[in-house]
Amino acid sequence: MSQWQADASSIAATIRGQEVTAKAVTAAALATAEQIDQAIVQGQDPGPLAGVPFAVKNLFDVAGLTTLAGSKIHAEHPPATTDATAVARLKKAGAVLLGALNMDEYAYGFVTENSHYGPTHNPHDLARIAGGSSGGSAAAVAAGCVPFTLGSDTNGSIRVPAALCGVFGLKPTYGRLSRAGAVLFSSSFDHIGPLAHSARDLAMIFDLLQGPDPRDPVCSDRPPEFCLPQLKQGIDGLRIAIADDYFAQGALPEALAAVEKVATALGATQRVTIPEAHRARAAAFVITAAEGANLHAANLRSRPQDFDPATRDRFLAGALIPAHWYLQAQRFRQWFRQQVREIFQSVDLILAPTTPYPATPIGQETIVINGEEILIRPNLGLFTQPLSFIGLPVVSVPLQRSGQLPLGVQLIAAPYNEALVLRAAAYLEQAGIVSAPIVQPQL
Amino acid sequence: MSESVDPTDYVHATADLIDLPLDPDSVPSIVTHFARIEAIAALVLEFSLPDNIEAAPVFKP
Numbered sequence: 446m447s448q449w450q451a452d453a454s455s456i457a458a459t460i461r462g463q464e465v466t467a468k469a470v471t472a473a474a475l476a477t478a479e480q481i482d483q484a485i486v487q488g489q490d491p492g493p494l495a496g497v498p499f500a501v502k503n504l505f506d507v508a509g510l511t512t513l514a515g516s517k518i519h520a521e522h523p524p525a526t527t528d529a530t531a532v533a534r535l536k537k538a539g540a541v542l543l544g545a546l547n548m549d550e551y552a553y554g555f556v557t558e559n560s561h562y563g564p565t566h567n568p569h570d571l572a573r574i575a576g577g578s579s580g581g582s583a584a585a586v587a588a589g590c591v592p593f594t595l596g597s598d599t600n601g602s603i604r605v606p607a608a609l610c611g612v613f614g615l616k617p618t619y620g621r622l623s624r625a626g627a628v629l630f631s632s633s634f635d636h637i638g639p640l641a642h643s644a645r646d647l648a649m650i651f652d653l654l655q656g657p658d659p660r661d662p663v664c665s666d667r668p669p670e671f672c673l674p675q676l677k678q679g680i681d682g683l684r685i686a687i688a689d690d691y692f693a694q695g696a697l698p699e700a701l702a703a704v705e706k707v708a709t710a711l712g713a714t715q716r717v718t719i720p721e722a723h724r725a726r727a728a729a730f731v732i733t734a735a736e737g738a739n740l741h742a743a744n745l746r747s748r749p750q751d752f753d754p755a756t757r758d759r760f761l762a763g764a765l766i767p768a769h770w771y772l773q774a775q776r777f778r779q780w781f782r783q784q785v786r787e788i789f790q791s792v793d794l795i796l797a798p799t800t801p802y803p804a805t806p807i808g809q810e811t812i813v814i815n816g817e818e819i820l821i822r823p824n825l826g827l828f829t830q831p832l833s834f835i836g837l838p839v840v841s842v843p844l845q846r847s848g849q850l851p852l853g854v855q856l857i858a859a860p861y862n863e864a865l866v867l868r869a870a871a872y873l874e875q876a877g878i879v880s881a882p883i884v885q886p887q888l
Numbered sequence: 889m890s891e892s893v894d895p896t897d898y899v900h901a902t903a904d905l906i907d908l909p910l911d912p913d914s915v916p917s918i919v920t921h922f923a924r925i926e927a928i929a930a931l932v933l934e935f936s937l938p939d940n941i942e943a944a945p946v947f948k949p
Contacts, residue, residue, distance in 0.1 A: 619949050727931035734925055746908055758914055762921035765902040770929045775943035777932050782949065836949035860949040 474498070477541050492539025493649065501595040502582045503545035504552060505529040505637075506626035514628040515548040515578070517561045518744055518751050529626025530658050531595055531637055538653045543591055546581025550753035552597060552630040553737055553760070554578050555605050555825035560753045564807050567610055568884035569850055573804040576606030576825065582640050583610035589883035593641040593650060597627060599634045600729055601799075601829025604841040607640050608799035608853020611843040612881040613870065614640045615647045618665075618860045619836025622651070625660030631736040632663065633775070634729065634833050642881040644870035647840065648672040651863060672864040676871045683865065685713035688797040688857075691722035692828055695814055696801035703844045703852040704798050710878040711869060717792055725781045725831035728774035730823075734763030735771045782835045789859035794869055798828050799841040799853030832857055840866040842879040854879075895919050895926070 459465045468475075484491040501507065504514040506525035513519050528536065536542060547565045549557050557565040557580025565580035567573040568588040575584040579596025583606030586594055596603040598616040607614025615638045622637050629635050639650040655669035687693075687708050693701060708714070719725075738745065738760045741752075745764060749757055788795075801824055802812055811818045832839055837860060841853040856866040873879045896919050903910050910918060 721935065724931045724935055727928045730928045731925060731932060742908075749909075749911065749914070758917040759921050761903075761908070761910065761914070761918045762899075762925055764906065764908055765899060765918075765922055766925060766929070770933065772943055773937070774929070774932050776937055776941045777935065779944060780937055780941050 474541050474543055481539055481541070492537065493653065494535060495539030497540045497593070498543045498591045499535060499540045499593050499595070500543050500546050500582070500585055500591045501529075501532060502548050502579050502597055504548060504597060504628040505532050505545070505595060507532055507542065507545060510545060512628060513545070513562075514552070515550040515559050515562070516753070518748065519628070525626070527626065530623040530660060531654050532626070534654055534656075535595075535650070546579075546585055546594060548581055549578035549602075550756045551628070551737065551741065552578040552599060552602055553756040555601065555822055557581065557606070558755065558807060560755060566807070567804045567850075569611060570804065572806055573850070574609065574807050576609035576800070576804065578602040578606075579640065580606045583607050583612055583614070586610070586612045586640050586642065587881070587884050588886075593639055593646055595637060596640055597624075597630075598636045598638060598829075598833060599630050600733060600833055601826040603636075603638050603640060604799050604829045604839060604853065604855060605825050607841045607843065608851070609804040611845055611851030611884070612640050612642065613644060613647050613843060613879075614638065614841045614853075615651055615863070615867070616833060616839045616841075617651060617863055618838045619833075620663045620665040621838070621861065621863070622654045623656075623658035623661040623664045625658050625664070629740065631733040631740075633732050633736060633778075634836075636833065636836075642883075644840070644842075644867050644874050645673065645676055647870070648676050648867045651867070667861065670861065670864060672867045675864045676868060678868050680711060680869055680872050683793045683869070684715070684791065685711050685794040685796065685869070686715040686717035686792045687713055688719055688795050689716040690718045691831070692719070692797040695819075695824070695827055696798050697803075697814060699803070699846075699849075700798040700801055700852055703854050704796050706844065707842065707854045707856075707873060707878060708796055710873055710876050711794075711796070713794075713796060715792070717788055717795060719788065719795070719831065720784050721781060722831040724777060725834045726827065728777045728781070729830045729834040731766060731770050731774040732778075734759065735766045738763030738766070778834060781831075785835055785837070786859070793858065793862075793865055795857040797832075797855045797857060799855050800825050800829075801827050803850035803852055828855065836860060838863045838866055840870045842870050842873055843881045844878070845880055845882070895923050898922070
């Protein structure tokens with residue numbers, strides 16, 4: 446993979462100038478694929494993902510590549526020497542890494558309008574955002590570039606782009622999957638997870654990624670609970686409720702209608718109120734701003750001009766947050782976790798919109814909801830932030846709408862119940878309610 | 889923040905305190921973002937928590 450140490454522009458130039466062939470540039474991936482074919486011929490087990498191509502958000506370390514994390518600053522770093530744990534586990538399962546994908550700088554955004562590397566376009570409408578911060582990971586799946594990708598989710602960064610691009614996305618329980626070798630943003634909330642075309646793909650990839658990792662202090666020591674074998678257990682006996690109050694406001698009617706459609710298919714009529722969800726989002730906002738600023742403090746001091754303007758001033762403002770605000774937000778997190786734990790005594794699954802609106806045009810800053818003009822970027826995380834705040838496992842399932850842009854619905858469970866959300870996602874898929882077909886190219 | 893504290897003054901004073909140089913052209917935007925954080929933080933700060941609620945150094949959900 447050494448030829449990928451150059452950036453895409455220089456690789457494109459060298460191919461066009463016939464200094465190197467396009468075939469040679471992809472030789473590393475092809476050589477890996479060839480080894481897999483040989484292993485199969487020789488009767489060896491090549492792994493459950495043998496020969497399946499994948500790509501990762503460019504904050505995952507890939508040996509031989511510089512880990513950009515969407516930034517210009519990290520482009521100066523030497524190539525990573527070791528694969529991120531998640532990348533290594535997928536390769537071990539036979540998957541073939543094709544490359545790394547665009548994102549908001551340092552994962553601080555919901556739109557993937559990256560000023561250094563350009564915006565990621567939504568395959569459903571190239572004039573619109575893919576969502577973020579794992580925008581490249583969602584768009585690559587939707588467009589059929591690769592069948593699955595890895596993203597990261599701190600406040601919604603897997604679920605938001607999955608919804609806007611019409612693919613499945615899993616944000617597991619906080620600490621369930623190792624983040625070792627992934628550039629952190631706000632460690633209190635950073636998760637990694639897959640984006641794919643089906644619930645069974647999410648389950649298979651999640652199962653392969655499970656397991657303790659001493660390289661990530663947050664990674665759980667709990668033994669893996671494999672979801673794929675449970676996937677066809679259906680939803681009989683599950684107590685499913687629709688989140689009301691906070692999760693039924695501040696959205697376009699079509700986003701709420703998507704939840705109702707899923708609820709009807711799941712036979713859910715009960716409503717549940719998650720108390721103080723607006724404060725949970727607020728606390729997540731404060732903690733993220735403070736931790737993100739702390740992580741990048743040295744570069745904010747020495748070279749602020751090299752940050753993306755879309756993130757720089759937010760990071761700088763975050764550096765000025767009083768300790769009391771941060772600690773009170775962390776203490777509120779504990780209180781909120783207890784409230785939600787009690788809800789899960791009487792409910793197994795909760796449904797909520799993923800985003801308040803579908804993909805908006807690239808560059809558009811505001812949208813009118815219920816007669817009020819609001820900022821698009823922060824409000825994309827309105828319904829995802831209170832949930833990642835306490836580390837709940839969530840699948841965003843995609844609803845395709847003829848002649849309209851896709852929307853996502855969150856299936857939410859108590860910690861470590863990934864199998865439940867994946868079972869419900871598989872049930873909805875089987876019922877024809879949700880799907881993630883490859884988007885046909887726009888001419 | 890108390891109404892007697894001007895957000896621009898706070899941004900300058902705190903940035904000086906933590907040795908964070910600010911480009912004068914960026915200050916209005918930073919003040920806007922800080923004001924946004926302040927308004928959002930108020931939702932957390934106005935909520936009364938029992939004394940026995942502590943922050944988790946390593947959070948286990």
